[in-house]
Amino acid sequence: MILNSKIPEGPIEKKWSQHKFEMKLVNPSNRRKHSIIVVGTGLAGASVAASLGEMGYDVLAFSYHESPRRAHSIAAQGGINAAKNYANDGDSVNRLFYDTLKGGDYRAREGNVFRLAEVSDSIIDQCVAQGVPFARDYAGYLDNRSFGGAQVSRTFYARGQTGQQLLLGAYSALCRQIENKNVKFFERREMLDLVLVNNKARGIIVRNLKTGAIESYSADTVILATGGYSNVFYLSTNAKASNATAIWRAHKKGAHFANPCFTQIHPTCIPVGGDYQSKLTLMSESLRNDGRIWIPKKAGDTRLAKDIPEGERDYYLERLYPSFGNLVPRDVASRRAKEMCDKGFGVGESKMAVYLDFSDALNRLGKNVISERYGNLFNMYKQITDENPYETPMRIYPAVHYTMGGLWVDYNLMSTVPGLFVLGEANFSDHGANRLGASALMQGLADGYFVAPYTVGNYLASEKLEKVTTDNKEFTEAKENLKLNVEKLFSIKGKKTVTEIHRELGKIMWNKVGMGRNKKGLLEAITEISKLREEFWQNVYLPGNANDVNAELENAGRVADFLELGELMARDALHREESCGGHFREEYQTEEGEAKRNDKKFAYVAAWEFTGKFEQPKLNREQLTFEYVKPSQRSYK
Amino acid sequence: MKIFLRVWRQKNQNEKGNFISYEVDDVSTHMSFLEMLDVVNEKLVKRGEDPIAFDHDCREGICGSCGMMINGFAHGPGKGVATCQLHMRSFSDGDVIVVEPFRAKSFPIIKDLMIDRSSMDRIMNSGGYISVKTGGVVDANSVLISKPDSDEAFDAAACIGCGACVAACPNSSAMLFVSAKISHLALLPQGKIERKERVENMLAQMDDEMFGACSNTYACEAQCPKEISVKNIARLNREFILSKVC
Numbered sequence: 001m002i003l004n005s006k007i008p009e010g011p012i013e014k015k016w017s018q019h020k021f022e023m024k025l026v027n028p029s030n031r032r033k034h035s036i037i038v039v040g041t042g043l044a045g046a047s048v049a050a051s052l053g054e055m056g057y058d059v060l061a062f063s064y065h066e067s068p069r070r071a072h073s074i075a076a077q078g079g080i081n082a083a084k085n086y087a088n089d090g091d092s093v094n095r096l097f098y099d100t101l102k103g104g105d106y107r108a109r110e111g112n113v114f115r116l117a118e119v120s121d122s123i124i125d126q127c128v129a130q131g132v133p134f135a136r137d138y139a140g141y142l143d144n145r146s147f148g149g150a151q152v153s154r155t156f157y158a159r160g161q162t163g164q165q166l167l168l169g170a171y172s173a174l175c176r177q178i179e180n181k182n183v184k185f186f187e188r189r190e191m192l193d194l195v196l197v198n199n200k201a202r203g204i205i206v207r208n209l210k211t212g213a214i215e216s217y218s219a220d221t222v223i224l225a226t227g228g229y230s231n232v233f234y235l236s237t238n239a240k241a242s243n244a245t246a247i248w249r250a251h252k253k254g255a256h257f258a259n260p261c262f263t264q265i266h267p268t269c270i271p272v273g274g275d276y277q278s279k280l281t282l283m284s285e286s287l288r289n290d291g292r293i294w295i296p297k298k299a300g301d302t303r304l305a306k307d308i309p310e311g312e313r314d315y316y317l318e319r320l321y322p323s324f325g326n327l328v329p330r331d332v333a334s335r336r337a338k339e340m341c342d343k344g345f346g347v348g349e350s351k352m353a354v355y356l357d358f359s360d361a362l363n364r365l366g367k368n369v370i371s372e373r374y375g376n377l378f379n380m381y382k383q384i385t386d387e388n389p390y391e392t393p394m395r396i397y398p399a400v401h402y403t404m405g406g407l408w409v410d411y412n413l414m415s416t417v418p419g420l421f422v423l424g425e426a427n428f429s430d431h432g433a434n435r436l437g438a439s440a441l442m443q444g445l446a447d448g449y450f451v452a453p454y455t456v457g458n459y460l461a462s463e464k465l466e467k468v469t470t471d472n473k474e475f476t477e478a479k480e481n482l483k484l485n486v487e488k489l490f491s492i493k494g495k496k497t498v499t500e501i502h503r504e505l506g507k508i509m510w511n512k513v514g515m516g517r518n519k520k521g522l523l524e525a526i527t528e529i530s531k532l533r534e535e536f537w538q539n540v541y542l543p544g545n546a547n548d549v550n551a552e553l554e555n556a557g558r559v560a561d562f563l564e565l566g567e568l569m570a571r572d573a574l575h576r577e578e579s580c581g582g583h584f585r586e587e588y589q590t591e592e593g594e595a596k597r598n599d600k601k602f603a604y605v606a607a608w609e610f611t612g613k614f615e616q617p618k619l620n621r622e623q624l625t626f627e628y629v630k631p632s633q634r635s636y637k
Numbered sequence: 638m639k640i641f642l643r644v645w646r647q648k649n650q651n652e653k654g655n656f657i658s659y660e661v662d663d664v665s666t667h668m669s670f671l672e673m674l675d676v677v678n679e680k681l682v683k684r685g686e687d688p689i690a691f692d693h694d695c696r697e698g699i700c701g702s703c704g705m706m707i708n709g710f711a712h713g714p715g716k717g718v719a720t721c722q723l724h725m726r727s728f729s730d731g732d733v734i735v736v737e738p739f740r741a742k743s744f745p746i747i748k749d750l751m752i753d754r755s756s757m758d759r760i761m762n763s764g765g766y767i768s769v770k771t772g773g774v775v776d777a778n779s780v781l782i783s784k785p786d787s788d789e790a791f792d793a794a795a796c797i798g799c800g801a802c803v804a805a806c807p808n809s810s811a812m813l814f815v816s817a818k819i820s821h822l823a824l825l826p827q828g829k830i831e832r833k834e835r836v837e838n839m840l841a842q843m844d845d846e847m848f849g850a851c852s853n854t855y856a857c858e859a860q861c862p863k864e865i866s867v868k869n870i871a872r873l874n875r876e877f878i879l880s881k882v883c
Contacts, residue, residue, distance in 0.1 A: 051771040067758045075695045129774035131767045133791040140781030172766035179762040239694040276672050279696050383722045449771050497682050543682050549748040
């Protein structure tokens with residue numbers, strides 16, 4: 001299959017405006033006749049559902065949560081980027097474009113990234129108009145701070161709860177459309193299958209998590225905004241329910257999965273405690289504005305932080321990267337932290353942590369300023385660790401946080417299945433091999449407010465869509481298959497719980513498909529995952545029944561999908577014989593231990609096609625061309 | 638340490654529920670309360686029993702999914718934390734811990750500790766927004782907002798919609814929840830335009846959902862995981878009077 005990215009012709013700064021002009025429109029009075037399914041109501045899903053509803057389309061929005069306000073976008077802490085240049089420090093659309101492309105280690109499309117930078121300003125305007133209480137200075141203007149991988153202050157923030165405020169903004173816009181009956185919201189519904197009619201996406205099958213009923217819904221087009229798949233690692237900063245089921249099942253129906261191995265390991269998370277640990281907690285990257293990362297100069301130093309004098313501390317990021325210092329991109333900061341701990345310089349009981357120290361900033365700015373900037377994060381840290389970061393440095397360690405990979409989409413955000421659009425973290429589009437901090441919120445909202453409302457309309461105006469109802473055999477068959485699948489899960493009656501198997505998968509993924517990857521480990525991972533998958537289908541145990549609230553059944557479906565996706569991630573990592581961004585193959589590094597790309601062989605998007613057999617996914621390549629930015633060895637020195 | 642749980646088990650909305658006791662050994666003080674429940678549930682599943690159903694997701698105190706009455710307090714004994722942020726170090730060896738769902742007529746029980754809070758969403762639908770369309774808005778810095786106003790609006794907007802205020806209130810009132818949204822939007826110039834309709838519609842919906850009235854016990858503020866101030870309720874009342882007289 002030849003992948004056509006559909007990037008419009010013309011100069012990069014004109015592509016999007018020209019494309020918008022050329023797209024077909026649906027007459028306002030005809031929009032009501034078109035139904036659109038939106039799955040997931042986080043930032044991307046809520047914003048697109050609200051925007052399409054407002055335009056007059058008949059929108060059906062689905063969430064496995066009880067309310068859109070529970071989506072995991074709510075947990076994003078630090079901020080959202082935009083090229084406003086309010087700080088007058090040299091920012092521009094071009095610079096945001098350049099930083100994002102470079103930050104992604106030149107594995108994203110120029111056209112997409114430029115559009116993202118271009119619409120970034122409108123997002124801030126939109127959110128302020130909705131009443132999002134961004135931080136302001138004493139003159140009443142919006143305030144900014146810096147994030148990793150940038151030398152300008154372009155990040156807008158609402159204390160350490162930016163995601164919450166942006167999601168509540170999108171949620172409120174959605175509430176208004178629900179009240180106006182333009183959007184119908186279906187709570188506690190988990191999408192279990194995508195339904196194609198005449199090769200076009202025309203509906204979904206969901207399980208009603210309250211009653212256990214399997215339900216079908218049809219529409220003219222389907223939009224997935226179901227987030228990322230970090231939970232394949234079991235322990236991650238994602239919410240417990242975050243899963244890959246919607247995109248994975250769409251993949252099995254023909255949507256290509258792009259760059260599955262591109263995962264982001266966030267450098268500043270609270271280290272793992274015990275075996276019972278259920279998830280990891282992020283400490284926002286914004287902390288690196290004022291916190292300094294250090295380790296003892298002596299390996300195996302057991303002294304407390306306060307007993308180690310200044311001269312015996314190694315501020316290794318400042319030493320190795322003098323121009324970006326503590327604000328190097330996430331992949332670099334994570335890798336260095338792992339390297340230091342592997343060499344025995346780690347701190348704390350487990351020795352798998354480094355210090356993030358605020359004492360200089362506290363002395364310089366005072367406790368009030370620091371608490372205003374990071375108060376909720378400091379409280380959160382204290383809650384979890386029982387240590388006070390105002391008095392003693394935080395202990396931090398990298399953790400899986402975000403997945404740059406996702407379903408392949410063209411410039412219109414449409415997947416390889418006609419009529420199936422994919423938005424936000426669920427697609428692969430804009431972050432290349434590494435996402436910069438504060439860019440996830442930007443992308444989710446860009447897709448939802450400013451891209452998809454145009455491109456979805458264009459699709460509906462261009463296609464002839466025959467009438468489809470849930471009585472079509474495609475729906476009834478899919479429904480039957482799902483019921484059989486559920487029965488099969490209950491019939492296994494094995495000895496292991498779903499969580500036990502998920503934990504084992506997580507261990508394989510973290511050790512062999514995590515921060516450092518190599519051929520031997522990846523080959524082992526593939527074998528181990530496929531064995532574990534076999535074991536799951538022979539030895540898993542589910543309590544209760546399907547006609548009731550059953551969290552174990554929900555989880556079983558998700559873990560079954562992770563067991564398939566995990567293998568594809570390992571295969572993708574194995575085939576990409578280079579290091580780029582968050583994908584670090586130990587065999588391919590510079591003498592200084594930086595990622596060594598191979599642009600000649602790997603400057604492409606790897607879009608995997610499901611062939612029916614996990615051991616033989618088909619690789620399709622979309623070559624990346626760079627006309628405006630010349631790929632170079634990323635340097636943050 | 639060892640603890641003794643008494644957990645409310647209820648099969649569904651229609652059947653009667655009751656307390657069931659569980660002894661939990663080997664509880665680490667570093668565990669979060671929900672991780673302790675995870676351990677209990679793993680054991681129940683291993684024994685072929687139905688695990689305790691409870692809502693949870695982010696486990697960092699921001700999504701508002703979790704929420705249970707622990708020893709009679711919404712989200713338990715910690716101040717300013719959601720259930721997921723409560724750690725077992727807040728308890729002692731041998732403690733009896735009583736766990737119930739948030740109880741209110743407007744929050745029907747779905748199963749065990751899971752409740753239906755869609756009544757709160759319907760209040761939001763009735764007016765918890767600024768009626769702005771996507772696109773076509775002014776530059777973000779063209780509307781200046783004083784820092785104190787902006788900060789106060791943020792304090793109110795920090796509400797996570799968990800329903801603890803309702804559960805804590807002897808009248809099952811949702812006044813703190815509603816007032817947080819009213820305050821957030823009324824304090825901002827963008828939100829002032831619709832302030833009258835907003836407060837009237839949201840309060841009318843609150844009544845329709847059978848939430849009680851406020852009698853100033855302040856139990857809501859005391860048990861709110863985000864420490865939302867009851868001053869917001871005073872502001873809501875002012876807004877409501879204003880809507881009637883002007």
